[in-house]
Amino acid sequence: MTLGERLRELRQARGFTQAEMAEALGMTRPGYYNIESGKNGQSFAKLPIIAKKLGCSIDRLFPEMDAVRKSRRETRRRRRFLRKAQYRSTERRASRWV
Numbered sequence: 001m002t003l004g005e006r007l008r009e010l011r012q013a014r015g016f017t018q019a020e021m022a023e024a025l026g027m028t029r030p031g032y033y034n035i036e037s038g039k040n041g042q043s044f045a046k047l048p049i050i051a052k053k054l055g056c057s058i059d060r061l062f063p064e065m066d067a068v069r070k071s072r073r074e075t076r077r078r079r080r081f082l083r084k085a086q087y088r089s090t091e092r093r094a095s096r097w098v
Contacts (some may be wrong), residue, residue: 001063002038002063003038003061003062003063004009004035004036004037004038005063006061006062006063007035007036007050007054008036009059010056010060010061011036011054014054014055016054018032018033018036019032021050021053024049024053025046025050027046033081038079047061049081076094
């Protein structure tokens, strides 16, 4: 998935039209279409405005960050599991000596 495809997906999910997005960015609808289609390489300056309009963070606009977020979630889950397992084994050892 490309940046343009992600922008289109988020825009449609939020119920905005290309014309509404273009108006928020101070540009024409064909100009915004060029950002979504990847024809405009200067769209990075507009990303903070786009993210604000779509109600998300800038990193959410980049599809590559999905794998990073998923990896971080999995790491947190593993750490929580290991902490609980360690606590339980320590608890068991302590109960033997009582």
